[in-house]
Amino acid sequence: MPTEPLRILIAGGGIGGLCLAQGLRQAGADVAVFERAPTAAGFREGYRLHISPEGSHALHTCLPADLFAAVAATSGRPPRAMSFLTERLGELLSVEVLADDTEPDPVAAHRSVNRYTLRRILLQKLDDIVRFGKECIGYERHGDNAVTVRFADGSTAEGNLLIGAEGGHSAIRAQFLPHAERVETGMVSIGGRLPLTTETRRLLPRHLDRGPISVLAPRGLSMFIATHQAVIAEAYRHLAPPDAGDCVVWGFTGPSDRMPVAGRSGEELRRLVIDHLRGWDPRLRRLIEHSDSGSINAISIRTAVPVKAWPPSNVTVMGDAIHSMPPSLGVGANIALRDAxxxxxxxxxVYCGELPLLQAVGAYENEMRQYGFAAVRASNRALKQSATTGAFSFAATKAALRILNALPPVKKRVFQ
Structure with a gap:
């Protein structure tokens, strides 16, 4: 048992914050989560999410056995490969993720999950510690062992440690590390989805049978496409969104100066994407045309600026609050889970009396800065590669991918 009381406050009830709350609850800690959404129904946004073996291992570590079983039971078909194609759907590179004769690791597996379903699972057994309608706007420290967090509704909460997990617009980070900036990458992404039906299956590149694809096109344009296919047992049906079903999700990325997205409706965003698909395989255009305009939205892609080490205290940050990154590698959620x-x-x-609080926080921050900002740099590189606008550099990128594809032993080493 702890040598002294320890109350942990988590600002933000996203995937990282809820996974942390589950882990701390497992350890018997006194923890409270403050989420700005008014109710759990505010978590409906988002579609497919890729959980890497690293993220899956973190979920297994933090969740009770029955909740991790729910994650496994509601996951979609695991990917076997990741492919890179041209805009005419010619193969540039296909990388094996899981051999056809290999069963996924039950703990550390690649998983395709519905973001809404995962959040519903992470909220299980936390009814007494998650407070909705609580937007954090700042805090006051009272030495190294007490902190008060302030909310937009005028209320406050007291604890010994405050963890900012409210995403890229974190008020905790803005006060704690005001120099930890997020900057525009000059790229935007438009995403949507459509049901996976007999008709839409005919439009899909054959590579999607084995896993997600990334389409690389001239002029800095790219497109990500994946399917989510899950057979959910009746016992877990209540965790799925009302419109649950097999679906195709896509994301179209390009330079912001040629893709003005601010204030545009879903239908306007659809037309914008279609306008940029001239010369592409017509099946890709039809995928966009079949998508529900209500599912189409856009984001301006930002990235964190790595910062040097700071002195540990009883305030810290995790997830997108400190190391937000472009979605180009699909690892942001997994890094947040590793934080948790x-x-x-x-x-x-600390709770067991084996470590002083500040030493534990400092040890976490030292590790997190290493792998977190390494993931930021890698995601930035991947975005830059897919955003190549020069004809020569784009041709060189395609040639390099094709050479790798033709040399399986080298490809395996590169993507190990």
Whole structure:
């Protein structure tokens, strides 16, 4: 048992914050989560999410066994490969993720999950500690062992440690590390989805049978396409969104100066994407045409600026609040889950009287800065590669991918 009381406050009830809350609850810690959404229904946004073996391991570490079983039971068909294609759907590179004769690791597996379903699972058994309608706007520290967090409704909460997990617009980070900036990448992404039906299956590149694809096109344009196919048992049906079903999700990315998205409706965004698909395989155009305009939205892609080490205190940050990154590698959620796993381990040691609080926080921050900002740099590189606008550099990128594809032993080493 702890040598002294330890109350942990988590600002933000997203995937990382809820996974951390589950881990700390498992350890017997006194924890409270403050989420700005008015109710759990505010978590409906988002479609398919890729969970890497690293993210899956973190979920296994932090969740009770029955909740991790729910994650596994509601996951879609695991990917076997990741492919890179031209805009005419010619193969540039196909990388094996899981051999056809290999069963996924039941703990550390690649998983395709519905974001809404995952959040519903993460909220299970936390009814008494998640407070909705609580938007954090700042805090006051009272030495190294007490902190007060302030909310937009005028209320406050007291604790020993405050963790900012409210995403890229984190008020906790803005006060704690005002120099930790998020900057525009000059790229925007428009995304949508459509049901996976007999008709829409005919439009899909054959590579999607084995996993997601990334289409690389001239002039800095690219498109990500994946399917989510899950057979959900009746026992878990209540966790799925009302419109649950097999679907295709897509994201179209390009330079913001040629893709003005601000204030545009879903139908206007659809037309914008279609306008940029001239010369592409016509099946891709038809995928966009079949998408429900209500599912189509856009984001301006920002990225975190790595910062140097800071002195540990009883305030810290995790997930997109500190290392937000472009979606180009699909690892942002997995890095947040890794944050949750490491924080759970370090704070459990504090709760058991094995580590002083500031030493535990500092150890977490040292690790997090290394892998978190490494993921930011890698995601930025991937975005830059897909956003190549020069004809020569784009041709060189395609040639390099084709050479790798023709040399399986080298390809395996590169993508190990």
């Amino acid at each position: 796993e490491i924080l759970t381990q370090k704070l459990s040691a």
